[in-house]
Amino acid sequence: MSLRSWPHRRTVLACCVVAYFGVRFAEYVLTIVYPDVRAGVGVSDLTLGVGFTASTVTYALAQLPSGALGDRFGARRVVLAALLGTAVASLLLAGATSGAVLVGAMALLGAVGGAYYSPATALLADRFDATGRAIGVHRLGAQVVGLTGPLVALVGVRYGWRVALASGAAVALPAFVGFALFVRPRGQSVPPESTTALRERLDAGTLRELLSRRPIAVTTAVAALAQFADTAAFSYLPAVLRTYHGLSPTLAGTLFAGYFAVQAAIQVPTGWLSDRVGRDPVVVGTLLSGVAGFCLLVVGDRTAVVTLGVGLVGVGMGWSPAVQSRFLDHLDAEESGHGFGLVRTVYIGFAALCGLVVGGAVTVSGWGLALSTLAGAMALATLVVVVSRVERKW
Numbered sequence: 001m002s003l004r005s006w007p008h009r010r011t012v013l014a015c016c017v018v019a020y021f022g023v024r025f026a027e028y029v030l031t032i033v034y035p036d037v038r039a040g041v042g043v044s045d046l047t048l049g050v051g052f053t054a055s056t057v058t059y060a061l062a063q064l065p066s067g068a069l070g071d072r073f074g075a076r077r078v079v080l081a082a083l084l085g086t087a088v089a090s091l092l093l094a095g096a097t098s099g100a101v102l103v104g105a106m107a108l109l110g111a112v113g114g115a116y117y118s119p120a121t122a123l124l125a126d127r128f129d130a131t132g133r134a135i136g137v138h139r140l141g142a143q144v145v146g147l148t149g150p151l152v153a154l155v156g157v158r159y160g161w162r163v164a165l166a167s168g169a170a171v172a173l174p175a176f177v178g179f180a181l182f183v184r185p186r187g188q189s190v191p192p193e194s195t196t197a198l199r200e201r202l203d204a205g206t207l208r209e210l211l212s213r214r215p216i217a218v219t220t221a222v223a224a225l226a227q228f229a230d231t232a233a234f235s236y237l238p239a240v241l242r243t244y245h246g247l248s249p250t251l252a253g254t255l256f257a258g259y260f261a262v263q264a265a266i267q268v269p270t271g272w273l274s275d276r277v278g279r280d281p282v283v284v285g286t287l288l289s290g291v292a293g294f295c296l297l298v299v300g301d302r303t304a305v306v307t308l309g310v311g312l313v314g315v316g317m318g319w320s321p322a323v324q325s326r327f328l329d330h331l332d333a334e335e336s337g338h339g340f341g342l343v344r345t346v347y348i349g350f351a352a353l354c355g356l357v358v359g360g361a362v363t364v365s366g367w368g369l370a371l372s373t374l375a376g377a378m379a380l381a382t383l384v385v386v387v388s389r390v391e392r393k394w
Contacts, residue, residue: 013137017138020142022174026169026171028148033164036160036161060348065341070123086169090172094169132273132274135321149256224351229294287378287379287385290317295309
């Protein structure tokens with residue numbers, strides 16, 4: 001295929017994959033060098049915990065305004081601002097000398113990271129009819145970040161945690177330049193800029209009406225429960241493997257990397273299948289895989305069973321392309337940015353409760369109860385999809 005015949009939408013998709021990698025890489029680096037940051041800045045686990053909570057909250061809160069700003073001023077501009085903000089936040093983290101600066105930089109990193117996804121998804125939905133496959137490819141940018149752990153750890157050991165954190169800017173800035181150069185501004189391939197006032201998009205009555213639509217409400221409930229399990233798996237799976245199953249740090253780290261590899265491999269197929277056979281069958285299939293995986297992690301006592309459980313949980317986290325496409329199926333072009341941002345604020349905000357719920361379950365009864373709770377969340381999400389589909393048929 002010649003460059004002249006290469007569709008611009010594929011360039012947009014490629015740039016979005018790289019941009020998403022850049023945004024998530026900056027967040028991921030911090031989790032890898034966490035102990036070094038704590039010792040280097042001289043802060044407590046509580047201070048860093050406050051920082052992570054602030055980051056999660058600002059990430060969720062940024063979804064709606066970023067989507068609305070994308071609708072009003074153009075998604076390309078918001079994506080560029082998010083990438084530039086990621087570079088700035090990474091440098092602030094690398095230069096932090098106190099707990100206050102560290103928490104502030106983490107909150108900023110969450111906000112700019114949260115500002116990226118909604119406008120980027122709206123940008124892709126505008127250019128691709130097969131939104132499931134496009135979202136699946138896009139999400140590869142985030143999933144492959146998990147495979148960079150050994151490299152980040154090596155940089156941290158050899159050059160120090162400040163250089164490791166600064167590498168977030170070293171990745172985000174080239175992504176910013178590439179997006180600016182290769183993603184065309186609004187032109188023939190982009191709908192005219194919306195004239196709807198920003199305050200109208202953020203009007204409480206308008207937002208309530210959008211959330212009250214039955215297809216949106218059902219999909220939001222499914223996404224909230226699935227994201228709850230997804231966030232918990234990302235945060236606690238290494239601890240489950242080491243503490244509950246007694247695996248060595250090396251083996252636990254290998255299985256965690258495998259978890260990311262499975263997630264990356266499943267994104268495009270589930271997105272493609274959701275375009276071909278429908279959203280609901282794919283959502284149900286992936287969620288049930290997650291249920292089975294968490295159940296195996298509860299009862300498994302052999303490495304092979306635990307490995308299978310981790311793999312099934314990874315497949316279960318392939319729900320996103322189908323669920324997010326389900327949202328976009330019920331949002332028109334004029335509301336795709338702020339509408340998608342609104343539902344992401346709701347379901348990511350709900351998922352932020354996973355730390356409290358999982359931590360409480362472990363404290364009360366151990367990891368068995370915590371894993372059972374995650375299996376129950378994905379089973380409940382499956383039930384919501386099935387009941388909704390049956391009701392529609394009747």
